[in-house]
Amino acid sequence: MKRSWIVGTALVAVAAGLLSWGYATREQNSGVNINAVGSTALQPLVEAAGEDYANNHKGVFVNVQGGGTGTGLAQVQTGAVDLGNSDMFAEEKSGIDAKKLVDHKVAVVGIAPMINKQAGVDKLTKAQLTGIFTGKIKNWQEVGGKNLPIVIVNRVEGSGTRATFEKWELDGATSVDAQEQDSSGMARSVVSSTPGAVSYAAFAYLDKTITVPTLDGVTADKKNVQDGSWPIWSYEHIYTKGQPKPDVQAFLDSIMTKHIQSTLVPQLGYISIHDMKIQRDMNGHITPAK
Amino acid sequence: MNAKTVDKIATAVLYAIAGIVILILAALLGYILIQGVPHLSWHFLTAPASAFTAGGGIGIQLFNSLYLLLITMLLSFPIALGAGIYLNEYANPKSKITGIVRMTIEILSSLPSVVVGLFGFLLFVVQFKLGFSILSGAIALTFFNLPLLTRSIEDALATVPNLQREAGAALGLSRWETVGHIILPAALPSIVTGVVLSAGRVFGEAAALIYTAGQSAPALNFGDWNPFNVSSPLNIMRPAETLAVHIWKINSEGIMPDAAAVSAGASAVLIIVVLLFNFLARYLSSYLYKRLTSTK
Amino acid sequence: MDEIRESLLKKSKASRKDQFGRVISFSALALIIVVVISIFYFVASKGLATFFTDHVNLWSFLTGSEWSPSQVDAHGKPMVGAAPMIVGSFLVTLLAALIATPFAIGTAVFMTEISPKRGAKILGPVTELLVGIPSVVYGFIGLSVIVPFMRAVFGGSGFGILSGAMVLFVMILPTVTSMTVDTLRAVPRHYRESALALGATRWQMIYKVILRGATPGILTASVFGMARAFGEALAVQMVIGNAALMPHNLTSPASTLTSVLTQGIGNTVMGSIENNALWSLALILLLMSLVFNLAIRAIAKKGAM
Numbered sequence: 038m039k040r041s042w043i044v045g046t047a048l049v050a051v052a053a054g055l056l057s058w059g060y061a062t063r064e065q066n067s068g069v070n071i072n073a074v075g076s077t078a079l080q081p082l083v084e085a086a087g088e089d090y091a092n093n094h095k096g097v098f099v100n101v102q103g104g105g106t107g108t109g110l111a112q113v114q115t116g117a118v119d120l121g122n123s124d125m126f127a128e129e130k131s132g133i134d135a136k137k138l139v140d141h142k143v144a145v146v147g148i149a150p151m152i153n154k155q156a157g158v159d160k161l162t163k164a165q166l167t168g169i170f171t172g173k174i175k176n177w178q179e180v181g182g183k184n185l186p187i188v189i190v191n192r193v194e195g196s197g198t199r200a201t202f203e204k205w206e207l208d209g210a211t212s213v214d215a216q217e218q219d220s221s222g223m224a225r226s227v228v229s230s231t232p233g234a235v236s237y238a239a240f241a242y243l244d245k246t247i248t249v250p251t252l253d254g255v256t257a258d259k260k261n262v263q264d265g266s267w268p269i270w271s272y273e274h275i276y277t278k279g280q281p282k283p284d285v286q287a288f289l290d291s292i293m294t295k296h297i298q299s300t301l302v303p304q305l306g307y308i309s310i311h312d313m314k315i316q317r318d319m320n321g322h323i324t325p326a327k
Numbered sequence: 328m329n330a331k332t333v334d335k336i337a338t339a340v341l342y343a344i345a346g347i348v349i350l351i352l353a354a355l356l357g358y359i360l361i362q363g364v365p366h367l368s369w370h371f372l373t374a375p376a377s378a379f380t381a382g383g384g385i386g387i388q389l390f391n392s393l394y395l396l397l398i399t400m401l402l403s404f405p406i407a408l409g410a411g412i413y414l415n416e417y418a419n420p421k422s423k424i425t426g427i428v429r430m431t432i433e434i435l436s437s438l439p440s441v442v443v444g445l446f447g448f449l450l451f452v453v454q455f456k457l458g459f460s461i462l463s464g465a466i467a468l469t470f471f472n473l474p475l476l477t478r479s480i481e482d483a484l485a486t487v488p489n490l491q492r493e494a495g496a497a498l499g500l501s502r503w504e505t506v507g508h509i510i511l512p513a514a515l516p517s518i519v520t521g522v523v524l525s526a527g528r529v530f531g532e533a534a535a536l537i538y539t540a541g542q543s544a545p546a547l548n549f550g551d552w553n554p555f556n557v558s559s560p561l562n563i564m565r566p567a568e569t570l571a572v573h574i575w576k577i578n579s580e581g582i583m584p585d586a587a588a589v590s591a592g593a594s595a596v597l598i599i600v601v602l603l604f605n606f607l608a609r610y611l612s613s614y615l616y617k618r619l620t621s622t623k
Numbered sequence: 624m625d626e627i628r629e630s631l632l633k634k635s636k637a638s639r640k641d642q643f644g645r646v647i648s649f650s651a652l653a654l655i656i657v658v659v660i661s662i663f664y665f666v667a668s669k670g671l672a673t674f675f676t677d678h679v680n681l682w683s684f685l686t687g688s689e690w691s692p693s694q695v696d697a698h699g700k701p702m703v704g705a706a707p708m709i710v711g712s713f714l715v716t717l718l719a720a721l722i723a724t725p726f727a728i729g730t731a732v733f734m735t736e737i738s739p740k741r742g743a744k745i746l747g748p749v750t751e752l753l754v755g756i757p758s759v760v761y762g763f764i765g766l767s768v769i770v771p772f773m774r775a776v777f778g779g780s781g782f783g784i785l786s787g788a789m790v791l792f793v794m795i796l797p798t799v800t801s802m803t804v805d806t807l808r809a810v811p812r813h814y815r816e817s818a819l820a821l822g823a824t825r826w827q828m829i830y831k832v833i834l835r836g837a838t839p840g841i842l843t844a845s846v847f848g849m850a851r852a853f854g855e856a857l858a859v860q861m862v863i864g865n866a867a868l869m870p871h872n873l874t875s876p877a878s879t880l881t882s883v884l885t886q887g888i889g890n891t892v893m894g895s896i897e898n899n900a901l902w903s904l905a906l907i908l909l910l911m912s913l914v915f916n917l918a919i920r921a922i923a924k925k926g927a928m
Contacts, residue, residue, distance in 0.1 A: 059554055072458070077542075077576075077889075084543055100566055102459050103542045103576075105889020107898070117453050131693065132895030188780045193865075194693065195890030195897065211694070216782055216864035216876035219886040222578060222586070223861065230771065231780045334824035341737055344729030345746065348800070351793060352749045358764060359756070409651025417645050426920075428652065431659040433916050434909065436847070438662065439854035441885045442905050446662050470662070473655055486809055501637035503644025524754055524801070531757030534856055534885065571757040575857065578763065594760045598752070605751055 069284045073101045075109020075122030076197060077220070078239065079273045082144065083122060085301050086292045099288065106130070106197050113276050114138065119285050121276040124197020126319045137278055143292050144273040144307040146239050148201050149257035151225065151247040153234040158182035160251045163268075166206060169235060172213035177233060189215035190227050190236035201271040202237045205321075237269075241306020259308050265315040265323055273307065356598065363595025366588045372596070376544060376573065377583060385593050387544040390560060391461070391567035392530060392600075395540060398465040398563060399529055403472045404522065410473075411480030416492075416506055436474030440535040443471050448538035459566040464540025471535050472525050479521025483514040516612035523608035527601045533571040541566035542576055570597055663909065670906030672899040679703055684903065690867035690883070692897040703900045705880070707869045709907065712879040714784050714870065715859065716852045719791035723799050724845045726792075728834070731803035736815075736829055747804075753797040762861035765790035770862055777874040782864030785873040790858050795848035802847055806840025807833060846919045850912055856881035880904045 073083050080103045087099025104112075106123045110133045113121025124146075127135040150166060152158055156177040161169075168174040169187055177185045191212055192199035198221065203212060218224040221242040228234040229246035240257065243249050249257050252267070261267035281289060291297065298309040316326050374384025410432075418425045447467030457463045487510050495505030511518075544567065547560045554561035568576070574593050577586045634642075673679050679700060687704020694702050730750075734742025769789050774781030810833050818828040834841070864876025867883060884904050891898040 056554070080542070098545075100459065100541075100545070101543050102566065103889070104538060105891075107891040107893075108538075108889050111893045112453070115453075130892055131897065132892035193886040193890060194691070195887060211691075214691075214866055214868050216780070216866040217878075217886065218865065219860070220578075226766070227782075230766075231774070231782075234780070330824045330827060334826040337826035337830070338737065341729050341733045344726055345733035345738075348726055348730045348796065349746065349749070351796070352753055355753065355756075355764065355793065356749070358768070359760060406651045406654055409648040410655050413645070413648035413652045417648060428656060430913075430916050430920070431656055433846075433850070434912050435655070435659045435662070436850060438912070439856055439881050439884070439905070439908055441856050441881065441888070442666060442908070443662070445888060446665055449665070450661075470658055473658070477655065482805060499637065501641040501644070503640045504637065506644065520751070524751055527751070527754050531760075533757060533759055571759060574757065575759045578759065590763070594757075594763075597757060597760070601752055601756075605748055609748075 069097045071097065071099045071120065071285055071288055072118040073099065073109075073120035073122055073275070074104050074112045074118045075102075075120075076106045076124045076273070077103040078124055078146065078197060079122040079143075079275075082273070082301060082305050082307060083120070083275070083292075085305070086297050087288070089297065089301070090288055090291050093291075094287075097284070097288070105195075107195060110138075110276060113278055116278055119277065119281070120289075123274045123276055124271065125200050126272075126274065127276055128319060129200065138276040139278075139280060141275045141277065141289050142272040142310055143275055143289075144298075144302050144310055145262065145270055145313055146201075146241075146273055146307055147257065147259065147262040147267060147270045148198055148237055148239055149243060149249050149267075149269065150206075150235060150237045150252070151228050151243060151249055153188075153228050153232055154246075154248050155232045156182045156185055156187075156235070156248070158250060159248055160254070162253050163206065166250075166252065167208070167210065170207055170212040171210055185233040188231055188234040189213065190224055190231070190234050191215050191217045192221075192224060192237070193217050193219045197271065198237065198239060202269060205269045205271075206237075239306065240308075259312075262308055263312050263314050265317075270308075272310075359591075359594050359598055363591040363593070363598075366592030367595060371592055376589075383583060383585075383589060385570060385573060385589070385596065387547055388568055388570045388573045388593070389596065389600075390547070391540075391544060392569040392571070394560065395461055395464055395468065395536075395567060395569055396526060396529055398461060399468040399472060400522070400526065402465055403469040403476055406469070407473055407476035407480055408518075410477045411484060412506055414477070415481045415484040416502060416510070432474045432477055435470070436478070438471075440471055440532060441537075443467055444535035444538045446470075447535065452539060458564065459539065459541030459543075461540060461563045461565060461567045464536050464567065464569075465563070467535045467539040468529050468532060471532065472529050475528065476521060476525045479524065480514075480518055483517035483521055484510060486517060487513045512615075516616045519608050519612040519615065523604050526604055530601060530604075531571050531597060533569075533575045536569055536572050537575070540569065540572070542568050542572055544568040544573075666902060666905050666909055669899060669902035671903075673703065673896070673903040677701060677896045677899060679900075685709070688869045692900045701896050701900070703896075703903075705904060705907065707867050708878050708880045708883050708904065711784060711863070711870055711877040712853060712881070712908075712911075714873075714877075715787045715791060715863070715879055716849050718784070718788035718873075719795060719852045720845055720849045722788065722792045723796050723848055724841075727796060727799035727803050727844065727848070728841060730800050731807050732829055732833075734800075734804055735807040736825070736833065742804075746800075750797040750801050754801070758794065758855060758858040761790055761794050762858035765858060765862040773874060779874050780864065780876065781874075782862060782876045783872075783874040784863065784870055784877050787859045787863040787877075787879070788873075790862050791852040791855060794855065794858060795852050798851060799844045799848035802844035803837075803841050806837045806844065809840065810836045842919055846915060849915060853912060853915075854881060854908065856885040860885060880908050884908075 080101055084101040087101055091097050091099055109121035110123055110127055110130055112118045114133060127133045127138050158177055158180055161180060165180045170189060174180060175187055177183055177187060218227055221238040224236045225238055225242050225247060228236045255261050255266050257267055262270045277285060298311050302309045313326050315323050317323050371384045373386040375387050376385060377383030444467055447463055451457045451463040451466055452459055491509050491513060492505055495509050549560060552559060552561055570593055574590050577590050674681055684703055684705055686706050688706045689702040689704045690707060691702040734746050765786060769786050770781040773786050814832050814836060815828060818832040859879055860882035863878060863882060865878045865882050866876035867878050870877035884901050887901050
C-alpha cells in the first residue's frame with residue numbers, strides 16, 4: 038500500500054517535471070495563426086496553398102477545416118475564424134449579413150450533369166435537362182435514350198453545387214424531391230452504379246464511370262466555362278469579416294499569385310480566376326473580364 | 328412431438344443461426360481485408376496523406392487516431408470507473424433518483440454522435456476557444472464514450488457475487504477498501520473487455536470528430552516530442568484528422584486518383600488495429616486476473 | 624475511559640475511507656449528469672427555437688410531410704414537416720431490431736449453452752472485433768453489396784428503408800449479441816442445474832429457465848441495439864437514398880432524422896430557420912430515445928416479477 042503510494046507520487050512528480058521542462062524549452066514562436074473554415078469543396082485548395090505559404094513564411098500557420106459553407110460563413114461572421122470558405126455568394130445564404138463580409142473570389146468551378154452509362158444519352162438540350170430535374174420528363178426514351186426510368190440523385194439542399202445547378206441550369210426552379218447525397222464523390226458512385234441515374238458534380242469529380250452529356254451542343258470543359266458558353270459554373274469565395282489584417286491579406290494575395298493559380302488550382306480541378314474571359318455577378322449579368 | 332425431438336430441432340436451429348451469423352461476420356471481415364490488405368505497405372503506413380496525387384499514405388492519421396484514443400481513455404476511464412462504482416456499490420438500487428440517473432446515462436448513449444460533435448464544436452471549439460484540436464476531440468469522444476464505459480464497468484462489478492462484499496465487510500474493511508482490494512480485481516477481466524470494446528468504437532468514430540478534432544492533418548515533426556511545440560506529435564492543441572475521419576473524407580470528397588485504394592487500405596488498417604487491441608486485452612485481462620486474485 | 628469514548632464517537636478510519644470513496648465516485652457520476660443536462664439544455668434551446676422564434680406549429684412540424692425549410696408555404700410558414708423522417712427512422716430501427724434480436728439470441732444461446740468452447744474461441748472475438756468497425760465502412764459495404772443486391776431482387780434504385788435496415792442489422796448484431804451473452808452468463812449456474820435435474824431437456828432448460836431469467840437483460844440489449852440504430856447516421860445515410868418523402872414502400876428512397884441532420888448541418892447558418900429546424904430533429908431524436916427507455920423500463924420491470 039505504502040510502496041504503491043510512493044511509486045505513484047514519484048511518477049506524477051516525474052511527469053510534472055517533464056511537462057514543465059517541456060514548457061520551459063518550447064519553441065518561442067511569435068507565430069501567426071490563420072484559421073479558415075467552410076466549404077469542403079474549397080478545403081483542399083486552401084489547405085495546399087496554406088502549406089505552400091507556410092513553407093515560404095516561417096512562423097505562419099494556416100489551419101483549414103471543412104464543415105460546410107454554412108458553418109464557414111457563420112463562423113467568419115462572428116469573427117471566430119479569419120477566413121470563411123464558401124461555394125456561393127454570402128448574399129444567397131439566409132442568416133448571413135453579407136454587408137459585414139468582404140468577398141475574395143479565388144477560383145471558378147464548373148459543374149456538369151452526369152448520367153449513368155446505361156441510359157444511352159450523351160447529348161441534351163438545356164430545356165430537356167430542366168424537364169428531367171423538375172419531374173416533367175420521367176423516362177430516358179423521351180430524350181432519345183433507352184427505355185429506362187430516370188432516377189434523380191440530388192445534392193443536399195444548401196450545398197453549393199446544388200445551389201449553382203438550380204440557379205444556372207434550372208433558372209431558379211427547385212428540383213423535385215428525390216434522393217440526396219451529401220458529397221460529390223458519393224453522388225458520382227451512386228450515378229455510376231444505379232441504372233438510369235442522373236446527377237451533377239464539379240468537373241474535378243467527372244470520370245469514365247459516368248457519361249457527361251453535351252448541353253445544347255456545348256461540351257463541359259474549362260475552355261467553354263472561360264468564354265461563358267457553358268452556363269453552369271460558380272465562383273469559389275473566401276470571405277473575411279471587414280478588410281483583412283495584413284497577415285491574412287498577404288496569404289490571400291499568395292493564393293492569387295500566378296504560381297498558385299497556374300499549378301495548384303488546375304491540379305485540384307478548378308479553373309483559374311485569371312483565365313476567365315468574362316465575369317458574372319450574382320444576378321447573372323455577364324461583363325468582359327477586367 | 329416429444330421433448331427430445333423438440334430439443335434436437337431447437338439445437339439444429341441454433342446451430343444454423345450461429346452458422347449464419349459466423350458466415351455474415353466472416354464475409355464482412357473477409358471483404359474488408361481482401362479489399363484492403365493488398366494496398367498495405369510500409370510506405371502507406373508511414374507516409375503523410377496527399378490531397379490530390381496518388382501514392383499518399385496514412386501515417387499521420389494513424390498516429391492521430393492512437394494518440395486521440397489514449398487521451399480520450401485517460402479522460403473517460405477514471406470518470407466512468409467512479410460512476411460505475413457509485414452506481415453499483417453505493418447507490419440505493421431502489422431509489423427513484425438512481426433510476427433517473429441510469430436513464431440519463433442511457434439517453435446519452437443513444438445520442439447521435441453528430442449531435443455530440445456539434446455540441447463539442449459550439450462549446451469547446453468556439454466558446455472555450457480550444458480550436459479544432461485533439462483536446463476538443465478527446466472531450467467530445469469522452470462524452471460519447473462515457474455511457475458505454477460506465478455501463479460496462481457497472482455490469483462487470485455487478486457480476487462479482489455479493490458473498491465477496493459480505494466477506495470484505497466481515498473482515499472490517501470499509502466499502503471503499505472492499506471495492507479496491509476485492510471487487511475491482513475480481514471484475515478486472517470484464518472491465519478490460521469493456522474498455523477494449525469501447526476503445527474499438529472510439530477508434531472508429533468519425534461523426535463526433537469532424538467538427539471537433541478537425542479534418543486536416545498538418546505535417547508533424549516526429550523528432551520533436553516536446554508537447555508544447557506546434558509541430559510536435561504530442562501537442563494536444565493541434566488539429567488532428569483521424570483514420571476514420573480520413574476514410575470518410577476521401578470517400579466523400581477525395582479527388583486523388585487512388586481514393587478507393589486508400590480508403591480500402593485504411594479500413595483494413597483500422598480492423599487490424601482493433602484486432603491487435605483484442606489480442607492484447609485478452610492477454611492482459613487473463614494475466615491481471617492471475618496476478619490480482621492469485622488463482623491459477 | 625475517555626479514549627474508548629473518543630474512539631466510539633469519532634468516525635473510524637474505515638468509515639472515513641468509505642466517505643472518501645463515496646465522494647470520489649459520486650463526483651464522477653455527477654459530472655456525467657452535468658454533461659447530459661447541458662447537452663439536453665443545448666439541444667432543447669436550439670430545437671425549440673423553431674417553435675418559439677420562427678413560430679412553426681408543433682403539430683404541423685410532427686405531421687407535415689413537406690420538408691423544405693428554406694421555402695415558405697401558402698401561409699408564409701416555413702415548410703418543415705418532419706413526418707417522413709420520423710416514419711423513416713422508426714421503420715429502419717424497428718426492422719433492424721426485429722431481424723437482429725432473434726439472431727443475437729440464437730447466437731448468444733449457442734455461445735453460452737451449446738458450444739461454449741467454440742463460442743469463446745470464434746464468435747466471441749469476432750463479435751468484439753466487429754463493434755470496432757467504423758460506420759463509414761459499414762456504409763460502403765452496404766453501398767457496394769447490399770444496394771446492388773436489393774436492386775437485383777426488388778428493382779428500383781436499390782436505395783431505401785430495407786437496405787438501411789439490413790446495414791443496421793449487421794451493425795447492431797455484434798452489440799446486441801455480446802450484451803445478450805453477458806446476461807445469459809449472469810443467469811446463476813444452479814438454475815441450469817436444477818432444470819436439468821428435474822429432467823428438462825437442454826432446449827426446455829434454455830427456453831423455460833434461462834431465457835425467462837434473462838428477459839430483462841435481453842430487452843436491454845435489444846434497446847441498446849435500437850438506440851445505436853436510431854442514432855446511427857453515416858452508414859444509413861449512404862444506403863437509404865435520403866429523399867425527404869413519405870416512404871410508400873420499403874425499397875424506395877427515404878430518409879431518417881439522423882441522415883437529414885448530418886447532411887444539412889454544415890450547409891446551414893447557425894440561428895437561421897434551416898438550422899433551427901435541424902436542431903428540432905435532434906430534439907426529436909433525444910425525446911424518442913427517452914420514450915424508448917421508459918417503455919423498456921416498464922417491460923423489464925414486468926419481466927422481473
